[in-house]
Amino acid sequence: MVKGHQRVRDDDEENAGRLLALSDGVFAIAMTLLALDIKLPDGLGPAGFSQALRDVMPKVWAYVLSLLVIAACWRGHYQIFQYVRRVDGTVIRLGLLSLGLVALMPFPTTLLAEYGDQPQSVAVYSGAVAAMVATQLALTIVLWKRPWLGSAALPDPVARNDVADLASTVVVFAAAVPLAFISPTGAKLWWVVLIPVKSMVGRRGKRLRAAAQRFDA
Numbered sequence: 001m002v003k004g005h006q007r008v009r010d011d012d013e014e015n016a017g018r019l020l021a022l023s024d025g026v027f028a029i030a031m032t033l034l035a036l037d038i039k040l041p042d043g044l045g046p047a048g049f050s051q052a053l054r055d056v057m058p059k060v061w062a063y064v065l066s067l068l069v070i071a072a073c074w075r076g077h078y079q080i081f082q083y084v085r086r087v088d089g090t091v092i093r094l095g096l097l098s099l100g101l102v103a104l105m106p107f108p109t110t111l112l113a114e115y116g117d118q119p120q121s122v123a124v125y126s127g128a129v130a131a132m133v134a135t136q137l138a139l140t141i142v143l144w145k146r147p148w149l150g151s152a153a154l155p156d157p158v159a160r161n162d163v164a165d166l167a168s169t170v171v172v173f174a175a176a177v178p179l180a181f182i183s184p185t186g187a188k189l190w191w192v193v194l195i196p197v198k199s200m201v202g203r204r205g206k207r208l209r210a211a212a213q214r215f216d217a
Helices: 002-014 016-034 046-081 089-104 106-114 119-144 156-182 184-216
Strands: none
Touching (some): 016 046, 016 106, 046 089, 046 106, 046 156, 046 184, 089 106, 119 156, 156 184
16 A cells, blocks of 8 residues: 555655646746836926936846846746656756746846946846756757657757757857956857857757658658
């Protein structure tokens, strides 16, 4: 009887749905916390309102940037877990580390919004994004190389494209860390390199996933 209860508990802990549900909650809370610093003081006159609106715009841009980064991580997380039914200890540890870094993102976002001209702030933000995406990259590789955890094998072309997508983000933001100490503005402009890269890799990923679905059908 004890062994039966132990087996039920182990199966429950290994269910990928629990980790995915926790992930959705953490991503949602992190996205919400990003917006908490965006506010204007009460009782402003026309001139004070205009100035306060200009002052708050760096927070808005930092919010938009971090929202796009976190949303991209959530989308990738969801896509990879579509192929997963069970998780093991390594996947759980990597998943929790990734979620911990996602939950930390409001802090470097605030630094970027309030001290965006300081090299330390840009370096911390770049490093935080690189670390967060690097853990998701590691998680993707682990799940790709452990097909026995999935309800279906992750197609190799799709997995390679996902790895390339995540690796490009890690490389760009990691390179921005030392660049920030040379030129904070230059480091932020360097992030723009990801726009064409993401566009190209994203289109390729859609084609590969569509082809994989047609093959499965």
